[in-house]
Amino acid sequence: MISQKAQYALRALIALAKAEPEVALSIAEIAEEQRIPKKFLEQILLDLKHQGIVMSRRGKAGGYRLLRTPDRIAFGEVLRLVDGPLAPLPCLSRIAYRRCDSCIDEETCEIRKVFARVAEATREVLDTVTIADAIENPELVTSAA
Template identity: 60%
Template structure:
């Protein structure tokens, strides 16, 4: 189960990415729209800015805009920012690998093998799916038609 913080981050990113190009979304507007505590949302947006996904603008038409194109921001990347490693076991993590304390043999561990299968499938989907895919409602594994790529 993902945390509220991660869920709110996805809501904010989807809202900001759906705005007309160059139009900034304020944290107040996002907070009101989704009933997210404003101070909590500000921290989330700051984390996304530090990660190089969002940019903030000051002034009358200030707010947040995408720093990177929505089709380059994966669900897996965002989830890792807020949840840390996605692996269900430390011995499966690529970024925070640690041998399990009671492990006799990783090569022969049935638990590692079975959780590894589900983790690999989940990781493949989360790392392949982007904010842009979600906005376009593109089915997993479907290439985006060339004419849609030209207009994006």
């Protein structure tokens, strides 16, 4: 299950992707449109800014916009930034590998073998489906999930 923070981050990115390319959206606009608490959204957008996904502009016409095009932002990247590794077991993580505490032998572990298939299928979907896909091809996203 993904966190509420990750859901809000994805919804905020979709809102920004739907905006005109040179138009910056205020936190208040995104929060109201997406029903996200403003304080929570501020932190999420700040995190996404530090990761180079969005940029902010101050002033009357200020707000947030995407720093990259929506077709260059994969769901998996956003989930990893917000929630951490996608792998269901620490021994399957590519970015935070850790041997399972109770593991006897990774090579023969039946549980690891099953969840390795789950992890690979999850990565296949989340690392290939982008914000643009979610907006432009709802059928693709539905069939991929």
